[in-house]
Amino acid sequence: MKDWHVHTWYSHDSFNPPRLMLRLYEKHGFDEILVCDHNTLQGGRVLSKMSERINIITGMEYKTRIGDLIGADIEEEVFEKDPLAFIDAVHEQGGFVILPHPYRSHVLLAEVLERVDYIEAFNGHVKFSLNLRALDLARAFKKPWTAGSDAHFPWDIGTVGFDERRLIFRRFR
Numbered sequence: 001m002k003d004w005h006v007h008t009w010y011s012h013d014s015f016n017p018p019r020l021m022l023r024l025y026e027k028h029g030f031d032e033i034l035v036c037d038h039n040t041l042q043g044g045r046v047l048s049k050m051s052e053r054i055n056i057i058t059g060m061e062y063k064t065r066i067g068d069l070i071g072a073d074i075e076e077e078v079f080e081k082d083p084l085a086f087i088d089a090v091h092e093q094g095g096f097v098i099l100p101h102p103y104r105s106h107v108l109l110a111e112v113l114e115r116v117d118y119i120e121a122f123n124g125h126v127k128f129s130l131n132l133r134a135l136d137l138a139r140a141f142k143k144p145w146t147a148g149s150d151a152h153f154p155w156d157i158g159t160v161g162f163d164e165r166r167l168i169f170r171r172f173r
Contacts, residue, residue, distance in 0.1 A: 001161040001168065004034040004057070005070065005100055005120060005148020008043030011061075014152040018047050021157060025054055028158030034098075034148070036061040036070045041077050059095070062086065067106030069116070070098040083112045098146055102137055103130040113141045121145035122169055124160040 007014035034057040035044035044058025059072035064083040071090035080086040096117040121135035138145040147162040
């Protein structure tokens with residue numbers, strides 16, 4: 001099971017301690033997480049060193065002129081406000097780009113949608129109806145979809161995940 005949108009306490013708005021995160025993801029049966037702290041790769045770097053059983057993808061979420069983009073599987077931080085320049089910089093590092101929560105604070109431009117690698121169709125902090133619209137968007141642009149808890153607090157961990165066969169979308173509270 002994967003969660004491709006999670007934050008550690010290295011994000012200015014998150015309170016997830018890395019060691020607790022690993023324990024909770026292991027408890028919930030996850031084998032891969034994409035750590036995409038706001039404006040930094042630090043959380044993913046720290047978790048990569050700590051994790052023995054969970055594959056950690058290091059990335060960052062960055063606010064471009066059209067809204068947030070996630071640069072994943074990268075070594076160097078990318079600070080490009082122009083979304084196409086951001087995508088190019090991530091791709092130059094061999095990474096991939098996700099358009100997260102497309103119907104929350106985004107200007108959706110066809111040229112960006114055509115160049116991102118994935119569209120986040122299920123986000124734990126977005127209304128389910130908007131998630132379904134995001135899934136339709138991914139299908140319309142023939143993009144693979146992802147899912148993520150967008151965890152900023154320990155109680156968010158394990159609430160959203162996906163693999164090749166299924167999606168989980170649950171609340172533990």
